[in-house]
Amino acid sequence: MKYIVVTGGVMSGLGKGITTASIGRILKNRGYEVTAVKIDPYLNIDAGTMNPAQHGEVFVLKDGGEADLDLGNYERFLDISLTSDHNITTGKVYQTVIEKERRGDYLGATVQIIPHITDQIKESIKSAAQNSNGANKKAEICLVEVGGTVGDIESMPFLEAIRQLVGEMPKEDIALVHVTLVPEDNMGDHKTKPTQHSVKVLRELGLHPDVIVGRSENVMSSSTKKKISDFCGVAQKAVISAATAKDIYEVPMEMEKEGLASVVRDLLHLEERSVDNEWYRTVSREYTKRASVAIVSKYGIEDVYISIKESLKHAGRSLSTEVDIIWVDAESYEMSTLADVDGILIPGGFGSRGIEGKISAIEYARENNIPFLGLCLGFQLAVIEFCRHVLGWENATSEEMGEGKHVIAILPEQEDVTDLGGTMRLGDCEIDIKKGTRIEKLYGATRIVERHRHRYEVNPDYIPDIEKAGLVFSGICGPRMESCEIPEKDFFLATQFHPEFKSTPTHPSPPYLGFVEACAKRRKGE
Ligand code: GLN
Numbered sequence: 250m251k252y253i254v255v256t257g258g259v260m261s262g263l264g265k266g267i268t269t270a271s272i273g274r275i276l277k278n279r280g281y282e283v284t285a286v287k288i289d290p291y292l293n294i295d296a297g298t299m300n301p302a303q304h305g306e307v308f309v310l311k312d313g314g315e316a317d318l319d320l321g322n323y324e325r326f327l328d329i330s331l332t333s334d335h336n337i338t339t340g341k342v343y344q345t346v347i348e349k350e351r352r353g354d355y356l357g358a359t360v361q362i363i364p365h366i367t368d369q370i371k372e373s374i375k376s377a378a379q380n381s382n383g384a385n386k387k388a389e390i391c392l393v394e395v396g397g398t399v400g401d402i403e404s405m406p407f408l409e410a411i412r413q414l415v416g417e418m419p420k421e422d423i424a425l426v427h428v429t430l431v432p433e434d435n436m437g438d439h440k441t442k443p444t445q446h447s448v449k450v451l452r453e454l455g456l457h458p459d460v461i462v463g464r465s466e467n468v469m470s471s472s473t474k475k476k477i478s479d480f481c482g483v484a485q486k487a488v489i490s491a492a493t494a495k496d497i498y499e500v501p502m503e504m505e506k507e508g509l510a511s512v513v514r515d516l517l518h519l520e521e522r523s524v525d526n527e528w529y530r531t532v533s534r535e536y537t538k539r540a541s542v543a544i545v546s547k548y549g550i551e552d553v554y555i556s557i558k559e560s561l562k563h564a565g566r567s568l569s570t571e572v573d574i575i576w577v578d579a580e581s582y583e584m585s586t587l588a589d590v591d592g593i594l595i596p597g598g599f600g601s602r603g604i605e606g607k608i609s610a611i612e613y614a615r616e617n618n619i620p621f622l623g624l625c626l627g628f629q630l631a632v633i634e635f636c637r638h639v640l641g642w643e644n645a646t647s648e649e650m651g652e653g654k655h656v657i658a659i660l661p662e663q664e665d666v667t668d669l670g671g672t673m674r675l676g677d678c679e680i681d682i683k684k685g686t687r688i689e690k691l692y693g694a695t696r697i698v699e700r701h702r703h704r705y706e707v708n709p710d711y712i713p714d715i716e717k718a719g720l721v722f723s724g725i726c727g728p729r730m731e732s733c734e735i736p737e738k739d740f741f742l743a744t745q746f747h748p749e750f751k752s753t754p755t756h757p758s759p760p761y762l763g764f765v766e767a768c769a770k771r772r773k774g775e
Contacts, residue, residue, distance in 0.1 A: 258447025
């Protein structure tokens with residue numbers, strides 16, 4: 250097992266996750282089995298209880314792990330499925346160490362950050378790297394991204410653990426990549442001082458980078474690279490320029506052009522292998538059609554729905570359709586905003602803020618036969634909208650939202666749940682698909698597996714009446730309704746599950762493919 254550890258300098262939000270995933274893609278294109286681990290130095294056990302408006306999307310893994318959104322980037326770029334072990338947090342590490350201490354595993358020792366926490370970090374990294382359930386095959390190379398910025402108090406034990414790993418391993422088994430900001434002054438000159446400072450901090454911690462990836466708006470000149478090389482003690486060819494790309498999926502190609510592949514090959518003593526360009530061809534397919542999709546949401550930031558955004562892109566690429574996303578504020582939009590769009594998408598969410606706006610958007614889509622895709626909360630609201638306006642149950646609502654006729658009710662097993670962390674219906678579940686439905690056509694299967702994250706469901710008491718009125722529950726998992734559709738509409742589909750968590754550029758998700766195709770047809774007036 251070889252390791253590539255990625256750290257970040259100067260500031261957060263540089264695209265370290267995309268850089269990590271891109272390095273992985275470059276190796277994967279050469280046939281290496283790659284896996285990835287994200288270290289998040291916060292005290293939360295996982296991202297499940299964190300506000301997505303602050304932290305970005307909570308990405309759901311197949312085993313139900315609620316993870317940092319970078320795990321989504323790894324899965325999309327590397328076409329692998331990871332587990333909660335691939336997201337190591339300070340909370341998880343301390344929890345494990347404290348449990349061991351209570352069991353008496355440390356045999357009377359004073360339990361300390363060094364060696365006990367650092368040993369646990371090393372063990373967690375190694376076991377995640379070996380976990381062959383994560384990667385589809387046993388991985389040969391494991392990427393380890395250390396969240397945050399070097400110098401943060403929180404990340405100190407992790408960087409110390411990495412320092413120890415470097416000391417314990419043959420040099421050719423571990424490489425350090427440092428991603429930093431290289432800002433431009435108003436003359437357009439690249440400034441290397443922040444990079445020099447962050448490398449200095451890294452060196453004080455006993456870590457010497459093998460590769461520096463400089464993030465900047467425009468490509469760095471060779472003189473800038475030479476300066477970084479001279480001041481930071483890194484070979485000039487190992488100073489890689491990562492200019493802002495038009496599309497994240499172009500980043501591996503750009504880094505490939507910068508010569509990153511041969512630098513990594515030399516560092517890790519990898520054999521020369523030919524490159525399979527299939528992935529590059531897939532992500533750069535030409536667009537010949539367009540479609541606009543309104544996403545009605547209560548959050549003003551797109552990172553909350555990054556997997557949905559990417560899934561639309563994956564489906565769009567494979568259908569040669571450029572999807573323009575229009576972010577619509579659920580609480581303040583004018584109906585006329587929806588008049589010109591080719592499709593309406595209602596994403597997942599929690600709490601009652603903005604739901605009336607979302608329900609009105611669904612009503613508009615249904616009445617005007619505009620392609621509609623509802624996801625999780627969007628599925629529940631589609632059921633509520635149908636009950637209110639087709640069945641005439643004006644007070645239909647969800648138990649989550651307060652008083653009314655609860656056509657959406659708490660899952661029975663959730664009734665007594667008091668802890669909020671990790672207790673929803675989470676991760677993979679098998680779903681039976683009804684024959685002859687739209688969703689059967691889209692998946693080409695009568696049994697599928699998709700990921701979940703919810704506490705509420707369609708109230709079983711009302712299912713017969715709802716179905717009699719024409720809403721078809723086309724997917725079920727035992728007593729749970731998993732999808733609904735209106736057959737006579739051009740495209741009206743909603744799912745309790747989240748198909749966006751399994752979509753990748755090479756395997757676009759079937760509901761998204763169907764939706765984007767319907768939107769493109771509407772645009773062309775077909
Ligand atoms: N709030 C809803 C529930 O808990 C929907 C969750 C979601 O959209 N992820 O069931």
